[in-house]
Amino acid sequence: MPASTLKSTARPRKSRTRSRNISPRPALALSSLKPHQYDLHPYCASLICPDCKTWVPITGLNAKKQKLVPHDTGVAGKDPAVRCQGSNRLISVDVLVKEWQGQMETGGPEANGRRSARQHYKPLPAPAKPVTKMAPEPETADDALTAYREHLKKCRNSNAAGHCGGTHRCADGTRLAKLYEQLKRAEPIRQREARVDALLARHRSTRAWAAHSEATANAKTTAKRSGTTVEEANNSCRIRKADTVSDYRGPQVPLKPIRIGA
Structure with missing residues (x-):
């Protein structure tokens, strides 16, 4: 008869057994375990097996002898059937039982109270300085050098911790020194860019003025472009007639008084 190809798997653990087999290993005392490692309730008496580290039922809790039920080390129906040495x-x-219940009841509040319920707020950031007290950032190397020297005078005379002295510089002194070095290194580039911008602006203004002069050179063209007779008359050069204010804007206006009557 051919042998079965199915492999045996771990069997489910029973809550009690009628086996009379007893392990030759010495008895396991519950006092050697921690209260949370065993359960003495009559309906679910069990403990964590020291060998396989899994929960195993205790049979015969009300009998003369109590022992662990036979059990496998793996999960029932999945892992291979390997008998644990802690069986029987x-x-x-x-x-x-009362002492164990008291320890469990006392340990519950202790575990809950280990984590503080107090809320720890983050420290509030320091308020920013008002705008009137904020010093403008130096834009040139000369301004940065002047600000650095003024800072050294004030900081050396102060008694604050970590003030500037000798070769030591405080945080503000170090920042101003680095700013001076950066501005001094970038000063030639900044001056060259300023000259280029000035030349471009001058070139643009020259081209714009030349285009304007060319467009307004012919008076009639300018007047026609405006589209009004008054502008055409104002842009043309004519000799004003005698005894009149202007002959461009309406009829002739006499300068001498005129009497109207019978």
């Missing part, structure tokens, strides 16, 4: 091991119940 005698258990020495040397802990009272």
Whole structure:
């Protein structure tokens, strides 16, 4: 008859067993375990097996001898059937049920109180300086050098911790020194860019003025472009007639008084 190809898997653990087999290993005392490592309730008496580190039922809790039920090390129906060495091991119940319940009840609030319920707020940032007290950032190397020298005079005379002295510089002194070095290194580039911008602006203004002069050179063209007779008359050069204010804007206006009447 051919052998079965199915491999045996771990069997489910029973809450009690009628096996009379007893492990030759010494009895396991419950007092050697921690209160959370065993359960003495009559309906679910069990403990964590020291060998396979899994929960195993205790059979015969009300009998003369208590022992662990036979069990496998793996998960039932999945892992291979490997019998644990702690199977059928005698258990020495040397802990009272009331004492164990008291330890569990006391340990619950202690575990809950280990984490503080107090809210820890982050420190508030320091308020920013008002605009009137803010010093403008130097834009040129000369301004940065002047600000650095003024800072050294004030900082050396102060008694603040970490003030400038000798070769030591405080945070503000170091910042101003670095700013001076950066501005001094970039000063030639900034001056060259300023000259280029000035030349471009002058070139643009020259081209714009030349285009304007060319467009307004012919008076009639300018007047026609405006589209009004008054502008055409104002742009043309004519000799004003005698005894009149202007002959461009309406009829002739006499200068001498005129009497109207019978």
